[in-house]
Amino acid sequence: MTTLDTNDVTPLRRGFAGTVFTAADDGYDDARKVWNGRIDRYPAVIAQVAGTADVATALAFAREHGLPVSVRGGGHSFGGFSMCDDGVVIDLSALRAITVDTHASTIRCGGGTTWAELDAAGQREGLAVPGGTISDTGVGGLTLGGGVGWLTARHGLSVDNLLSAEVVTADGMPRHVAADENADLFWALRGGGGNFGVVTEFEFRAHPVGPVIELGLFFWPLAQGLEALRFIRDTVATLPPTMGAMLVGLNAPPAGFVPPEVHFAPGYALVVAGFEGPDQHAAVVAKIRRGLPTAFELVSPVPYLALQKMLDNAAPRGVLAYEKSLYVEELSEEVLDVIAEHMPRKASPMSITPMFLMREAFTTVPEDATAFGGPRTPKIAVNLAAMALDEQLYLTDCEWVRDFWTALTPFASSTSGYVNFMTEYDENRVRAAYGAEKYDRLALIKAKYDPGNVFHLGANIRPAVVV
Numbered sequence: 001m002t003t004l005d006t007n008d009v010t011p012l013r014r015g016f017a018g019t020v021f022t023a024a025d026d027g028y029d030d031a032r033k034v035w036n037g038r039i040d041r042y043p044a045v046i047a048q049v050a051g052t053a054d055v056a057t058a059l060a061f062a063r064e065h066g067l068p069v070s071v072r073g074g075g076h077s078f079g080g081f082s083m084c085d086d087g088v089v090i091d092l093s094a095l096r097a098i099t100v101d102t103h104a105s106t107i108r109c110g111g112g113t114t115w116a117e118l119d120a121a122g123q124r125e126g127l128a129v130p131g132g133t134i135s136d137t138g139v140g141g142l143t144l145g146g147g148v149g150w151l152t153a154r155h156g157l158s159v160d161n162l163l164s165a166e167v168v169t170a171d172g173m174p175r176h177v178a179a180d181e182n183a184d185l186f187w188a189l190r191g192g193g194g195n196f197g198v199v200t201e202f203e204f205r206a207h208p209v210g211p212v213i214e215l216g217l218f219f220w221p222l223a224q225g226l227e228a229l230r231f232i233r234d235t236v237a238t239l240p241p242t243m244g245a246m247l248v249g250l251n252a253p254p255a256g257f258v259p260p261e262v263h264f265a266p267g268y269a270l271v272v273a274g275f276e277g278p279d280q281h282a283a284v285v286a287k288i289r290r291g292l293p294t295a296f297e298l299v300s301p302v303p304y305l306a307l308q309k310m311l312d313n314a315a316p317r318g319v320l321a322y323e324k325s326l327y328v329e330e331l332s333e334e335v336l337d338v339i340a341e342h343m344p345r346k347a348s349p350m351s352i353t354p355m356f357l358m359r360e361a362f363t364t365v366p367e368d369a370t371a372f373g374g375p376r377t378p379k380i381a382v383n384l385a386a387m388a389l390d391e392q393l394y395l396t397d398c399e400w401v402r403d404f405w406t407a408l409t410p411f412a413s414s415t416s417g418y419v420n421f422m423t424e425y426d427e428n429r430v431r432a433a434y435g436a437e438k439y440d441r442l443a444l445i446k447a448k449y450d451p452g453n454v455f456h457l458g459a460n461i462r463p464a465v466v467v
């Protein structure tokens with residue numbers, strides 16, 4: 001562990017508006033905690049910045065001392081990429097100011113904001129920005145890699161709704177990026193991940209949503225295996241275009257709407273979120289009810305904010321977690337066979353396999369409009385997540401995830417999948433996730449704004465060698 005001398009850190013503290021933690025300070029251990037309980041890293045310094053000037057100061061300090069840098073948004077990445085050993089963490093958690101412009105239907109938020117905070121502020125004005133499905137995820141990491149959630153079919157990815165950003169690049173320069181200013185950097189930020197700088201503020205286009213939406217959650221036990229999976233496949237193919245939908249392999253929660261004998265039982269859920277009012281939703285629900293009897297269902301109008309938090313308890317902070325993901329173009333018979341074979345083998349009741357439908361509005365954005373990796377064709381992001389509070393269960397299910405993933409790979413349209421769902425990276429996988437053309441374009445932009453590869457943790461795009 002790198003321990004800096006007090007004298008080394010004093011110049012950083014001087015003139016720093018935020019808070020600086022070293023191992024000697026109270027609060028250091030809390031500040032180095034992230035969502036995944038497996039991550040236990042010891043940075044030399046955690047610089048909790050109060051604004052762009054602090055970011056520049058922290059970057060200069062890291063450069064001067066030859067220390068690696070990581071950037072903490074919501075601290076929610078599976079791989080814990082916001083925390084580095086022996087380096088400088090630029091912690092954005094104090095940057096959470098949110099401004100909603102109801103006339104322009106835009107929302108600005110600080111680089112350390114969580115989706116729970118952004119959603120709450122937007123909903124006070126009846127607005128929402130397409131985000132993810134777990135509310136304490138950071139807006140930062142989720143947006144920079146893409147951003148898939150309940151509103152993807154209706155309004156596209158989070159990046160498709162990004163209008164501008166304030167970024168501090170590796171040289172310490174604050175830059176405004178938008179379609180008409182630093183356009184190359186603006187393009188790269190919309191999917192290129194945390195490779196290009198520290199985003200201190202995001203500005204999004206927001207949409208009228210809620211405040212109440214229509215929820216439908218239908219659960220079938222594992223015993224119904226293939227029959228349930230086929231039914232879910234056929235149902236999602238006929239859903240109204242803007243409806244949010246997810247297929248999840250999981251254990252039933254011990255909730256009031258679940259019969260006691262089904263509590264904790266493993267099975268398959270189809271979750272649909274209707275944004276177009278009760279009539280459309282009622283038609284979908286009636287069709288599902290006619291189709292295949294469930295072990296339980298929850299059909300109810302719910303606040304949009306409740307939808308956004310619905311899965312939070314399934315992925316609590318501190319859980320031991322590992323994941324692998326890939327894309328499939330369709331839920332073919334072969335894919336369903338693999339799912340039906342592997343789901344019953346998981347050991348931990350917390351392990352979960354959310355499958356995100358990427359369709360409609362996602363597919364209407366031109367391929368080169370953003371840096372988001374992979375083609376804008378309809379697809380399903382299959383996410384296989386081992387989660388447990390117990391080390392042995394966790395290790396057992398890491399193997400389960402690897403076996404499951406390997407069995408699915410012959411049917412995948414991309415085994416690299418979505419960069420935000422990757423725990424382990426190497427350059428070939430990252431290149432494959434973006435495709436050669438996009439990766440090369442990103443590498444040239446990286447060479448312009450971060451030639452020394454300061455921002456290198458996570459799905460790293462290496463700077464192109466420019467001769």
Ligand code: FAD
Binds near residue numbers: 077
């Ligand atoms: P962090 O770990 O803080 O950051 C992740 C990366 O982004 C790091 O490299 C960091 O340096 C960089 N970064 C973060 N903020 C900034 C910033 N402001 N400026 C520059 N770089 C920054 N993704 C979805 O799209 N949809 C989902 O529904 C979804 N559900 C998830 C559920 C769980 C339980 C988990 C663990 C992840 C989920 N994800 C989902 C993936 C999520 O998008 C990524 O893990 C994302 O990186 C989290 O962002 P963060 O800011 O919280 O993470």
